[in-house]
Amino acid sequence: MPYGTFFATLDFVDRIVPRKGPTDSPFLIEVLSGLKRIAVVQSENPWVTIEATVSGGVWIYFQNCRRWLLNPTHHYLRVETAIGRPTGEHDLKCNLKQGVESKSVVDMENPNFDQWRVRVGGLRLVWEFIEALPKPTDDTHSEVDNSHPRYFPGLVREAALAKFESTGKWCAGVAPQRKRHRLRANEPREFDHILPHSRGGASTHLNIQILCVECNRVKGASAG
Ligand SMILES: [Zn+2]
Structure with missing residues (x-):
């Protein structure tokens, strides 16, 4: 869940x-x-x-x-x-x-x-x-209404980050190209819409994950 x-x-x-x-x-x-x-x-x-x-x-x-x-x-x-x-x-x-x-x-x-x-x-x-x-x-x-916010609200990011830190710092990876993997302590992390915002993904708890920089780049490239 x-x-x-x-x-x-x-x-x-x-x-x-x-x-x-x-x-x-x-x-x-x-x-x-x-x-x-x-x-x-x-x-x-x-x-x-x-x-x-x-x-x-x-x-x-x-x-x-x-x-x-x-x-x-x-x-x-x-x-x-x-x-x-x-x-x-x-x-x-x-x-x-x-x-x-x-x-x-x-x-x-x-x-x-x-x-x-x-x-x-x-x-x-x-x-x-x-x-x-x-x-x-x-x-x-073609009728997607993208008037909802592009960026995750602070509370949503905070909750995702807290969960990320407390569960072992796993980058979710990008299926099927990159498996999930652990981030190093100081490696930068990025917030990602699981269902891309451009395809109607909302900026809510349910649609946020944390990726490493490289995975976010790979996901962006494959979506584009
Ligand atoms: Zn990654």
């Missing part, structure tokens, strides 16, 4: 698990399985990235834009749709509206702000929606 996903999961779970009482609630089990499904979607679909928020929620990015905020509480998942949300068959809002109509335990918390309260029985609507997000095609490549 990528580093960022791990922290997002911890935050998420921390918000759901009651201080006292059983930790095997149907809601918790459903949310954990949902997080796994998101991680699978993300690994298969470079348009989807997730990012943990300070408050313990998770932003789902699609095509580099913040689209949906999933915010857990002990009893339900609050889902907010962001400005500039996509329309059409893959609109989460449409999906949730159906849930309301069919009374599958989804209710609209605040219609003015597109906030939804999804209880355990309605969570599958959210996971199914995320799994159905369209995968990129050559056509969508």
Whole structure:
């Protein structure tokens, strides 16, 4: 599981698990399985990235834009749709509206702000929606919105560096040309977008790795 996903999961779970009482609630089990499904979607679909928020929620990015905020509480998942949300068959809002109509335990918390309260029985609507997000095609490549920041925020770099230092200073290498290898103590290190920014890779925990100068050069040359 990528580093960022791990922290997002911890935050998420921390918000759901009651201080006292059983930790095997149907809601918790459903949310954990949902997080796994998101991680699978993300690994298969470079348009989807997730990012943990300070408050313990998770932003789902699609095509580099913040689209949906999933915010857990002990009893339900609050889902907010962001400005500039996509329309059409893959609109989460449409999906949730159906849930309301069919009374599958989804209710609209605040219609003015597109906030939804999804209880355990309605969570599958959210996971199914995320799994159905369209995968990129050559056509969508030309429509990449690269308005997201090119550079990793300081906190993202700090976390990546801390992990790098504490886990043995491994350069990730460049498959298949260069294997991962350890860096010497004072060897310069560079931050790299795993999925290149030019191809829609976000500047988040999930998409950062540390490379040595040579590997970064090799990766840049092979991408170009
Ligand atoms: Zn290297």
